[in-house]
Amino acid sequence: MDETRRKVMEVLNGKCLTPPPIWLMRQAGRYLPEYRQTRAVAGSFLDLCYTPELAVEVTLQPIRRYAFDAAILFSDILVIPDALHRNVRFEEGHGPRMDPIDEDGIKGLDAGGVSRHLAPVFETVTRLRRELPGETTLLGFCGAPWTVATYMIAGHGTPDQAPARLFAYRHPQAFDRLLGFLADVSADYLVAQLDAGADAVQIFDSWAGVLGEDEFARFAAEPVRRIIASVRARRPSARIIAFAKGAGTLLKTYRQATGADAIGLDWTVPLSFAAELQKDGPVQGNLDPMRVVAAGQAMESGVDRILDALGNGPLIFNLGHGITPDADPANVAALVSRVRGYR
Numbered sequence: 001m002d003e004t005r006r007k008v009m010e011v012l013n014g015k016c017l018t019p020p021p022i023w024l025m026r027q028a029g030r031y032l033p034e035y036r037q038t039r040a041v042a043g044s045f046l047d048l049c050y051t052p053e054l055a056v057e058v059t060l061q062p063i064r065r066y067a068f069d070a071a072i073l074f075s076d077i078l079v080i081p082d083a084l085h086r087n088v089r090f091e092e093g094h095g096p097r098m099d100p101i102d103e104d105g106i107k108g109l110d111a112g113g114v115s116r117h118l119a120p121v122f123e124t125v126t127r128l129r130r131e132l133p134g135e136t137t138l139l140g141f142c143g144a145p146w147t148v149a150t151y152m153i154a155g156h157g158t159p160d161q162a163p164a165r166l167f168a169y170r171h172p173q174a175f176d177r178l179l180g181f182l183a184d185v186s187a188d189y190l191v192a193q194l195d196a197g198a199d200a201v202q203i204f205d206s207w208a209g210v211l212g213e214d215e216f217a218r219f220a221a222e223p224v225r226r227i228i229a230s231v232r233a234r235r236p237s238a239r240i241i242a243f244a245k246g247a248g249t250l251l252k253t254y255r256q257a258t259g260a261d262a263i264g265l266d267w268t269v270p271l272s273f274a275a276e277l278q279k280d281g282p283v284q285g286n287l288d289p290m291r292v293v294a295a296g297q298a299m300e301s302g303v304d305r306i307l308d309a310l311g312n313g314p315l316i317f318n319l320g321h322g323i324t325p326d327a328d329p330a331n332v333a334a335l336v337s338r339v340r341g342y343r
């Protein structure tokens with residue numbers, strides 16, 4: 001019965017709410033002492049992702065503290081390569097690592113066991129929808145094929161994704177096959193999350209910003225279009241947020257090119273440009289996460305500028321990227337009350 005009052009869903013349906021609903025990317029994470037505590041008993045990071053009881057707990061932690069308008073499933077974009085037997089691990093202080101894939105590896109990719117491997121994630125979603133307050137939107141997510149491919153090709157994170165860019169030029173057919181394969185697996189994964197109880201989903205293209213214009217169209221926008229078309233063909237009412245970090249002016253045609261309902265904005269997107277994008281539909285963002293670390297006037301003025309520029313259109317308040325481990329939880333409380341105090 002509270003379903004009708006899920007504010008993030010209302011905005012995704014095009015409504016303008018004052019104050020806007022708020023959630024934060026990476027809202028479950030190391031800046032919260034209770035997360036660090038659960039993380040310490042979980043074993044590996046992937047164990048945490050694949051243990052429904054613990055994944056539910058860490059998803060709920062920021063909801064208990066701040067009553068955010070959306071909860072985002074606790075998992076990671078790299079569970080897809082993990083399900084594809086790429087030997088994914090998260091090493092303390094190193095970030096993610098996996099076996100780098102080559103042309104033969106791409107030929108041999110097999111989606112056979114993926115949904116069985118990811119069954120604990122769907123179980124987490126179902127439990128979350130039962131345990132969350134009725135008015136809280138539950139978001140599922142996946143990585144965009146380009147961003148997931150950058151990690152699969154390099155075998156780890158890099159500053160500019162040079163290995164994936166080089167591979168794409170040298171082996172265009174294998175690279176196309178990889179992106180198409182990831183798009184199809186990701187579409188199935190999102191449909192399964194929606195069926196398990198997610199209200200809407202977000203597609204994270206965190207590394208879109210390293211691509212030139214032509215490559216952005218082919219490697220970032222096109223595979224995301226393919227995911228969205230496939231999800232919509234099966235679940236016509238699905239609501240989808242697409243976040244292409246660093247895409248700059250290439251965002252101008254991104255909504256139309258992908259079919260996304262809402263567009264995520266990183267903190268470098270000028271608010272005047274954001275207001276233009278908002279004429280075509282909902283936007284989400286875009287406070288610099290460092291303003292939350294800095295707090296005080298830096299945070300307040302950043303919030304006010306976003307609300308003044310975008311508060312009269314369909315807006316989901318968020319950061320321009322994930323909250324960082326050095327953010328003080330008290331600053332997040334101040335952020336939420338500043339946004340909720342807006343009239």
Ligand SMILES: Cc1c2[nH]c(c1CCC(=O)O)Cc1[nH]c(c(CCC(=O)O)c1C)Cc1[nH]c(c(CCC(=O)O)c1C)Cc1[nH]c(c(C)c1CCC(=O)O)C2
Nearest residue numbers: 025026027028029072073074075076077095096204206322
């Ligand atoms: C690129 C990317 C990844 N993962 C993700 C992205 C896209 C968004 C973005 O750009 O931030 C997405 C992601 N990762 C995580 C979530 C959980 C939900 C939420 O937002 O609260 C989500 C939505 C948890 C996580 N994923 C990770 C952590 C930290 C690991 C830990 O707690 O030990 C969390 C909470 C690990 C991770 N996972 C990834 C990296 C590069 C790292 C290491 C960097 C780091 O440690 O912050 C890959």
